[in-house]
Amino acid sequence: MSFDALFEPIEIGNVTIKNRIAMSPMNMGFTGPNGYHSDQNTAWYAMRARGGFGLIITECVVMNPYRWRGSESLNPSLLTDNRYYRYHSEMTALIHEYKQCKVFIQLSPGWGRQGHPSVESPDCPAGGPSPIPLEVDLRNLNKGWEKQFRRIAPGLKEIMPDIEVFNNMSDEDYEGVRTVLPGILHQNAPELVHTVFGETPREMTVAEIVDLEDRFAVQAKAAYALGYDGVEVHGPHGYLLHSFLSPRSNQRHDQYGGTLENRARFLLNIIEKTRKVIGPDNAFGVRLSGDELMTGGITHDEIKQVVNWCKDAGANYFNISQGSYENPGAAFAPDGENDFTRWAPGFKDSSGGLPIITPNFVNPETAIAALKTGSTDIISLGRQSIADPFWPAKVKAGREKDIVKCIRCQRCYMDLMTSNWARCSVNPLVGKEKFYPELWLSDTALEKKVNKFMEKAKGLPQV
Numbered sequence: 001m002s003f004d005a006l007f008e009p010i011e012i013g014n015v016t017i018k019n020r021i022a023m024s025p026m027n028m029g030f031t032g033p034n035g036y037h038s039d040q041n042t043a044w045y046a047m048r049a050r051g052g053f054g055l056i057i058t059e060c061v062v063m064n065p066y067r068w069r070g071s072e073s074l075n076p077s078l079l080t081d082n083r084y085y086r087y088h089s090e091m092t093a094l095i096h097e098y099k100q101c102k103v104f105i106q107l108s109p110g111w112g113r114q115g116h117p118s119v120e121s122p123d124c125p126a127g128g129p130s131p132i133p134l135e136v137d138l139r140n141l142n143k144g145w146e147k148q149f150r151r152i153a154p155g156l157k158e159i160m161p162d163i164e165v166f167n168n169m170s171d172e173d174y175e176g177v178r179t180v181l182p183g184i185l186h187q188n189a190p191e192l193v194h195t196v197f198g199e200t201p202r203e204m205t206v207a208e209i210v211d212l213e214d215r216f217a218v219q220a221k222a223a224y225a226l227g228y229d230g231v232e233v234h235g236p237h238g239y240l241l242h243s244f245l246s247p248r249s250n251q252r253h254d255q256y257g258g259t260l261e262n263r264a265r266f267l268l269n270i271i272e273k274t275r276k277v278i279g280p281d282n283a284f285g286v287r288l289s290g291d292e293l294m295t296g297g298i299t300h301d302e303i304k305q306v307v308n309w310c311k312d313a314g315a316n317y318f319n320i321s322q323g324s325y326e327n328p329g330a331a332f333a334p335d336g337e338n339d340f341t342r343w344a345p346g347f348k349d350s351s352g353g354l355p356i357i358t359p360n361f362v363n364p365e366t367a368i369a370a371l372k373t374g375s376t377d378i379i380s381l382g383r384q385s386i387a388d389p390f391w392p393a394k395v396k397a398g399r400e401k402d403i404v405k406c407i408r409c410q411r412c413y414m415d416l417m418t419s420n421w422a423r424c425s426v427n428p429l430v431g432k433e434k435f436y437p438e439l440w441l442s443d444t445a446l447e448k449k450v451n452k453f454m455e456k457a458k459g460l461p462q463v
């Protein structure tokens with residue numbers, strides 16, 4: 001089978017990406033204390049650049065300086081002011097060393113009600129569109145999540161003897177489970193109580209929303225100056241921007257709630273204000289859930305309309321996802337692959353043909369088939385890029401059989417959610433990349449310069 005089509009270049013705005021393989025945005029918690037990029041973070045991305053990805057999209061970097069309750073426990077990387085800048089520029093420079101690998105930053109105005117309380121903000125509630133609590137319905141778990149929940153909370157065995165039975169439980173029976181669940185989680189993994197039962201956010205004021213819109217534009221502009229080739233607005237998965245889009249979580253009566261146009265205003269203002277300051281050509285896109293996949297949530301038809309407005313406001317590419325925390329299993333982290341491609345034609349049509357990035361692949365055969373349908377332009381690897389950073393290089397070299405495949409165990413996700421150092425069941429190097437510079441520093445422009453320098457240093461008298 002020929003995989004050549006995966007290695008054709010493509011343009012987004014004024015950026016040429018050398019192939020059709022992106023690394024999906026993933027917060028691994030590798031950032032250093034207080035949101036600074038760490039050496040591990042840089043090594044983590046550099047290894048994927050060396051592995052042959054044409055485009056790396058960073059984890060969602062938070063541009064909200066207020067550190068409301070929920071901001072810091074996932075240990076996000078920050079871009080809130082110039083203290084953080086130099087670490088971003090160190091990282092972009094290193095990624096660029098690898099044969100024109102490009103890097104986009106995913107910028108987020110915050111987690112909203114999907115945050116987790118932590119030490120810095122125990123008494124400061126998360127902001128959101130309306131004071132509506134998040135609640136994960138655990139009957140939505142897939143096999144991977146079920147495995148992880150059972151691992152960290154052995155007490156669940158009694159109430160979850162069989163996932164099929166559990167997932168089909170009546171509302172009445174589930175209510176019983178709901179009553180005992182917080183206690184079980186509290187004993188085993190207290191962080192998860194808030195992930196599952198969430199937080200009732202306070203209603204953000206209009207002044208706060210406008211402030212974040214303005215700040216987004218300023219920080220996006222800074223990101224290009226720091227070497228990022230593109231900026232992506234983080235709008236999926238139930239986080240702050242999504243919670244404004246969704247009628248489940250947005251029940252405001254002002255210009256930011258009610259009609260779809262009003263619910264989309266926060267997102268559209270961010271795009272419009274940013275495009276105004278960055279100029280017409282830079283790569284600047286949006287990630288959205290193709291459908292919330294929850295009763296009363298935002299639908300695919302509404303998302304298509306939002307995509308169309310985003311294009312008019314100045315977005316020039318789209319990155320697809322689906323679902324929210326309230327539907328973690330079947331939605332944003334499926335057990336299998338190629339579940340997101342179903343939204344790609346909707347994004348393609350509504351955006352008037354702009355470049356589309358579609359994640360959720362494991363096998364190169366599935367990825368090339370999705371690309372060849374023409375509805376998606378770039379395939380993106382999330383958990384598979386954790387399992388094997390060298391996926392693109394192996395496919396290019398005809399060594400598909402050597403790919404280490406992601407087994408969808410959800411270990412990476414659960415480690416993040418429980419404030420653990422992220423690990424991978426099939427790749428022992430995950431989280432230890434910084435200790436293996438030979439796997440991410442060699443074969444770069446930097447290495448060549450250093451070798452020349454060392455050559456000249458040879459034979460110098462000892463002092």
Ligand SMILES: Cc1cc2nc3c(=O)[nH]c(=O)nc-3n(C[C@H](O)[C@H](O)[C@H](O)COP(=O)(O)O)c2cc1C
Nearest residue numbers: 024025026027059060359360361381382383412413
């Ligand atoms: C540990 C982890 C962290 C993630 N963090 C982000 C994030 O910061 N921003 C985002 O848009 N998606 C995030 N995602 C979702 C992925 O980008 C991707 O959509 C999801 O894993 C499904 O794709 P996959 O099947 O290729 O893994 C994360 C996923 C994982 C596993």
